[in-house]
Amino acid sequence: MGVGRRMKKQGPPEALSEEHFAKLKRKAGLPVDVPTEATAEAPKKKKRKTAKETAHRKSNGAAAAAAAPAAVPKKSALKSSNGVKSAKEISPATNGKAKGKKAARPLFDDMSDDEVELGDEFGDSDLEGGSSGEDGPTLGDDFLGSDDDDDSVVDSDDGYSGGKRKPMWSDDEDESDMEEKLTAANIVGLSRKLDQQMEEEAAADKAELAESAMQTNIHGDKPKVLADDDDDDDDELAAKTNALLAPDLQLLRTRITETIRVLDDFANLHQEGRSRAEYTAQLLKDICAYYGYSEYLAEKLYNLFTPREAFAFFEANESARPVVIRTNTLRTNRRELAQALINRGVTLEPVGKWSKVGLQIFETTVPLGATPEYLAGHYILQAASSFLPCMALDPQMNERVLDMAAAPGGKTTYLAAMMKNTGFIVANDPNKARSKGLIGNIHRLGASNVIVSNYDAREFPKPMGGFDRVLLDAPCSGTGVIAKDPSVKTNKTQLDFMQLPHTQKQLILAAIDSASHSSKTGGFIVYSTCSVTVEENEEVVQYALRKRPNVRLVDTTIPFGKEGFTSYRGKKFDPSMSLTRRYYPHSYNVDGFFVAKLQKIGPTPAKTAAASEPRGKRDTAPEVVDKTPIAADEGDEPAAKDDDFGGWDDEEDEEYMEKGKRNAMRRRGLDPKSAGKKKPKKASK
Numbered sequence: 001m002g003v004g005r006r007m008k009k010q011g012p013p014e015a016l017s018e019e020h021f022a023k024l025k026r027k028a029g030l031p032v033d034v035p036t037e038a039t040a041e042a043p044k045k046k047k048r049k050t051a052k053e054t055a056h057r058k059s060n061g062a063a064a065a066a067a068a069p070a071a072v073p074k075k076s077a078l079k080s081s082n083g084v085k086s087a088k089e090i091s092p093a094t095n096g097k098a099k100g101k102k103a104a105r106p107l108f109d110d111m112s113d114d115e116v117e118l119g120d121e122f123g124d125s126d127l128e129g130g131s132s133g134e135d136g137p138t139l140g141d142d143f144l145g146s147d148d149d150d151d152s153v154v155d156s157d158d159g160y161s162g163g164k165r166k167p168m169w170s171d172d173e174d175e176s177d178m179e180e181k182l183t184a185a186n187i188v189g190l191s192r193k194l195d196q197q198m199e200e201e202a203a204a205d206k207a208e209l210a211e212s213a214m215q216t217n218i219h220g221d222k223p224k225v226l227a228d229d230d231d232d233d234d235d236e237l238a239a240k241t242n243a244l245l246a247p248d249l250q251l252l253r254t255r256i257t258e259t260i261r262v263l264d265d266f267a268n269l270h271q272e273g274r275s276r277a278e279y280t281a282q283l284l285k286d287i288c289a290y291y292g293y294s295e296y297l298a299e300k301l302y303n304l305f306t307p308r309e310a311f312a313f314f315e316a317n318e319s320a321r322p323v324v325i326r327t328n329t330l331r332t333n334r335r336e337l338a339q340a341l342i343n344r345g346v347t348l349e350p351v352g353k354w355s356k357v358g359l360q361i362f363e364t365t366v367p368l369g370a371t372p373e374y375l376a377g378h379y380i381l382q383a384a385s386s387f388l389p390c391m392a393l394d395p396q397m398n399e400r401v402l403d404m405a406a407a408p409g410g411k412t413t414y415l416a417a418m419m420k421n422t423g424f425i426v427a428n429d430p431n432k433a434r435s436k437g438l439i440g441n442i443h444r445l446g447a448s449n450v451i452v453s454n455y456d457a458r459e460f461p462k463p464m465g466g467f468d469r470v471l472l473d474a475p476c477s478g479t480g481v482i483a484k485d486p487s488v489k490t491n492k493t494q495l496d497f498m499q500l501p502h503t504q505k506q507l508i509l510a511a512i513d514s515a516s517h518s519s520k521t522g523g524f525i526v527y528s529t530c531s532v533t534v535e536e537n538e539e540v541v542q543y544a545l546r547k548r549p550n551v552r553l554v555d556t557t558i559p560f561g562k563e564g565f566t567s568y569r570g571k572k573f574d575p576s577m578s579l580t581r582r583y584y585p586h587s588y589n590v591d592g593f594f595v596a597k598l599q600k601i602g603p604t605p606a607k608t609a610a611a612s613e614p615r616g617k618r619d620t621a622p623e624v625v626d627k628t629p630i631a632a633d634e635g636d637e638p639a640a641k642d643d644d645f646g647g648w649d650d651e652e653d654e655e656y657m658e659k660g661k662r663n664a665m666r667r668r669g670l671d672p673k674s675a676g677k678k679k680p681k682k683a684s685k
């Protein structure tokens with residue numbers, strides 16, 4: 001089945017909402033506050049274990065796992081006074097449908113004693129020596145690259161060596177069957193997790209309600225957010241909220257929500273004589289104080305959204321995204337992996353219908369970076385959003401693929417699995433330290449069609465060109481992954497947002513020039529970043545469209561995501577920019593990400609890379625000379641190579657900054673030559 005068709009059946013991941021948890025509860029056959037058709041249906045489909053069975057299973061490992069799960073009690077029997085019962089409180093009852101149709105099979109009922117023994121043999125005590133310690137899943141992901149330090153490389157050229165031969169491709173997986181089994185096997189863990197999440201949500205809602213009630217009592221319906229010059233109370237509030245050392249966070253938060261309320265309904269709620277700009281300025285100040293952003297970055301991120309959505313974005317950056325692992329289909333399939341991990345005490349479920357290889361981890365009693373399955377390369381810890389560029393690139397078997405910025409290899413190894421280890425992938429990264437992690441992952445996951453190189457990718461296609469598909473997962477500011485790396489809140493400056501896009505623009509042209517427009521199967525380029533800023537995304541793609549008329553934007557085929565901006569703060573982008581996709585932590589509960597897919601529809605401009613197309617691959621048609629070649633500054637020395645976010649080169653950047661200043665002056669109608677001149681002294685009186 002082609003990916004395109006499969007995608008149509010898939011839905012987006014859940015947004016962060018009460019409904020998400022309610023849905024999961026329904027799925028697990030648990031009661032939710034609002035009864036719906038789905039709720040009524042759920043108990044018929046799913047079965048759950050009693051608390052007794054849970055305890056037994058926990059203490060007795062697989063023996064207990066083999067016990068048949070108890071049927072789901074009727075909804076009325078489950079409902080407690082507050083509408084939510086914990087797994088412990090639920091009493092067993094029989095389920096008509098299960099009896100009538102087919103008795104639900106426990107997940108491990110066909111497991112031999114040998115397999116049970118295996119589970120015990122590699123139990124917790126053996127795993128505690130693993131690098132992750134006792135704190136659960138702490139090993140790196142594909143962005144931060146803590147896998148860099150992973151020296152647990154298992155050479156796996158022999159392929160999967162787990163005794164009997166196992167099915168390799170999860171394409172064969174029966175999705176609904178698997179979900180049912182997984183849900184049954186995980187039911188107690190999931191219920192516990194969901195109860196906990198519901199409790200947290202309820203507490204947060206209560207606090208929110210109390211907060212707004214407090215406001216309503218104090219100020220009536222028109223919130224008083226901005227201070228009057230002559231008001232002592234206001235001075236006190238200002239002193240409390242603006243105090244450098246210990247701002248009153250509760251007050252700040254209240255003022256943030258109230259200001260948003262005013263901005264939402266400005267005509268009715270604003271204080272007499274106060275402008276929208278004043279409210280916005282106050283809100284930004286409060287956001288900086290409350291969440292700890294630099295003013296510069298807070299404003300940049302705020303401007304992407306409506307005030308309410310911006311608040312949701314800043315909030316989402318305060319909590320971690322779900323831990324997700326990607327099944328390595330070169331070694332196993334998702335069902336087998338899930339069974340193995342559940343057997344070790346991991347609570348999980350499929351990440352969503354949009355992926356056949358992702359598993360979301362809810363709880364684990366073992367360090368995920370040290371299980372035998374991890375060491376044998378059956379999975380990699382990989383953020384869900386990192387799947388997306390690979391899905392968009394959609395590499396085919398036997399193709400030639402370039403991954404321009406590949407370390408630590410989360411995406412490279414996914415591409416290799418998609419290609420079933422056929423064809424070849426050039427996995428490039430100039431950062432040698434990060435490349436160690438890349439090589440480690442390639443070996444551990446058994447990706448045998450990968451060649452590693454260490455070029456500054458701006459040099460491509462000189463070393464090699466003519467690829468069927470090119471992935472550019474560009475170095476970026478990381479504004480989409482602030483939850484993972486909060487230092488981004490303060491360490492990104494205006495200079496970064498000039499220098500990074502500059503590098504990204506050079507890289508995207510190199511990516512385009514490295515792809516073969518005459519590829520029989522491809523000619524596609526995917527550009528992605530884990531940043532949400534327009535400078536690093538739409539502006540870079542727009543630049544590529546302008547400089548390379550031989551490419552066009554095409555559908556990413558990812559079944560969810562917000563459309564890229566076609567205009568932004570007065571800037572107009574190509575209408576096809578709506579084909580690009582944006583992902584936000586608050587809307588999809590994934591890292592912030594951007595994905596654009598380009599197709600090369602004509603020959604590479606002669607002056608740049610055509611000459612490096614492999615022999616026999618060169619197009620016989622006359623070459624089109626690009627009338628808009630890369631600007632003169634694009635041939636400069638590459639930036640320093642040790643920076644994950646694009647490196648640094650004082651000389652280049654100084655020159656670049658100077659150029660920027662001169663252009664800015666020109667735009668303001670000033671003479672750039674006067675830049676260095678001293679200001680004339682004021683005439684003395």
Ligand SMILES: C[S@@+](CC[C@H](N)C(=O)[O-])C[C@H]1O[C@@H](n2cnc3c(N)ncnc32)[C@H](O)[C@@H]1O
Nearest residue numbers: 142405406407408409410411431457473475646
């Ligand atoms: C977002 S990370 C890539 C993550 C990787 N694609 C994965 O999935 O594991 C960006 C990478 O770009 C690399 N990089 C920085 N400057 C580069 C350049 N000029 N050419 C190629 N890669 C570069 C960094 O070393 C870093 O590993």
